[in-house]
Amino acid sequence: MAMDEQAARRIARAALVRYGLDEVDLHFVKFRENWVFRAECGGESFALRLHRPGLHSVVEIQSELSYLEALQQRGFPVPEPVQTRDGQLICAIDAGDGGTVLVDVLRWVEGAAPLGDAGAAFDGTSPLTPQDFHRVGALAGTLHNHLAELGRLPGFSRAAWDGEGLVGERALWGDPLALPVLSAADRELLAGAIARLATDLTALGDGPDVYGVIHADLTPENILVRGDELVLIDFDDFGEGWHLFELATILFFYRPHPRFPDFVDAVIAGYRTQRPLDDRQVRLWPGMLLARGLTYLGWAAERPGEETSVWLGEHVVPVVLNLARDYLSEHRELV
Known part of the structure; x- marks a missing residue:
C-alpha cells in the first residue's frame, strides 16, 4: 500500500x-x-x-x-x-x-537531541570525540547486560541477525550482490568475502557470551543526549544477533573519519567497562564491520531509486568494497 x-x-x-x-x-x-x-x-x-x-x-x-x-x-x-x-x-x-x-x-523524549548523524560521520566533520564513543560503548554493554538478564520474554518474536540474516541467501535486508551499481568484478569480490565471512560467523558461535538480544541499529542518530544522560531510541530493527555486530553498527558510518581507529578503541574500551569482550570476538571486528556494510547494500538493492539507496550506492559501496578487500587480504596473510 x-x-x-x-x-x-x-x-x-x-x-x-x-x-x-x-x-x-x-x-x-x-x-x-x-x-x-x-x-x-x-x-x-x-x-x-x-x-x-x-x-x-x-x-x-x-x-x-x-x-x-x-x-x-x-x-x-x-x-x-x-x-x-x-x-x-x-x-x-x-x-x-x-x-x-x-x-x-x-x-516523546523531551529536551533531547541526537548524539550524531550519518552524514557528518561519513564526511569526517563529526565533532564527536573518543570520550563520546567510550560512553556509547558503555551504554551498549549495559544494554546487553539487561537484555541477557531478561532473556527471551514470553511471546518473543523478532528477526535474527545471524549468519543467515546477515549473509545468507535470504538475508534480512536483501541481497547485496543485487545492487545494480556493482560491476561483475565487484560482485566476485563481495561473493568471496561473503563466503569467508559465513565460515567465520559460524566459528564464532551463538553462545550467550557472544550472541543474544540486541538493538541492531545503535547508531549515534538513535542515541539522544538529554543533559548528562544518553537515551536509546528506535528499536525497529531490534532482534537477536552478535554483540560485536551491535558495536560495528555504532561505528560503520565513521569508517571514513580520520579518527576512526581511536573511535574503535574507545567503543571497545567503554563496552569492556560493563561487559566482557574477549580477543576472539575482537579479531572478527573487520568481518563484522563488513557484515554491517553488506546489510546496507542489501537494503539499497531492495529499494532502487530511493534517495537513501542512491546515496548508499554512491558513497557506501566503495567503503564496503575496500572492507571486503582488506578482510580477504587479512585471511590470505594468515594462511
Whole structure:
C-alpha cells in the first residue's frame, strides 16, 4: 500500500483517539520504513509510529514494546510506550483500501537531541570525540547486560541477525550482490568475502557470551543526549544477533573519519567497562564491520531509486568494497 502524508495523517488521528488523545497538534517527523509524527496534547508530546504494512507483525511489534517496558522498569533510558484506552500497546487502523495499518505511541523524549548523524560521520566533520564513543560503548554493554538478564520474554518474536540474516541467501535486508551499481568484478569480490565471512560467523558461535538480544541499529542518530544522560531510541530493527555486530553498527558510518581507529578503541574500551569482550570476538571486528556494510547494500538493492539507496550506492559501496578487500587480504596473510 502506497500511503501519502495526507493518508498517514488521517490514520494517525484515528489512532490517537484510541489512545485518548483527541485534540492534538500533529507534526510530521520523518518517513523511511515507517511514518513518524509528533503529537502534542495537553502539554505533553508523543511519538506516533505508523508501521509499513508487511514490515513487522503484531507479535513482532508487541515484542519490541514489551522489551521497552521491561528496560524502562529496570531504569535503562528508553522511551515509554503508551497504552490505548483499553490497555493495548498497538492498535490497527483501517487504511481505507481494505488493509490495516499498525500504530503504536511512545512518550516523546523531551529536551533531547541526537548524539550524531550519518552524514557528518561519513564526511569526517563529526565533532564527536573518543570520550563520546567510550560512553556509547558503555551504554551498549549495559544494554546487553539487561537484555541477557531478561532473556527471551514470553511471546518473543523478532528477526535474527545471524549468519543467515546477515549473509545468507535470504538475508534480512536483501541481497547485496543485487545492487545494480556493482560491476561483475565487484560482485566476485563481495561473493568471496561473503563466503569467508559465513565460515567465520559460524566459528564464532551463538553462545550467550557472544550472541543474544540486541538493538541492531545503535547508531549515534538513535542515541539522544538529554543533559548528562544518553537515551536509546528506535528499536525497529531490534532482534537477536552478535554483540560485536551491535558495536560495528555504532561505528560503520565513521569508517571514513580520520579518527576512526581511536573511535574503535574507545567503543571497545567503554563496552569492556560493563561487559566482557574477549580477543576472539575482537579479531572478527573487520568481518563484522563488513557484515554491517553488506546489510546496507542489501537494503539499497531492495529499494532502487530511493534517495537513501542512491546515496548508499554512491558513497557506501566503495567503503564496503575496500572492507571486503582488506578482510580477504587479512585471511590470505594468515594462511
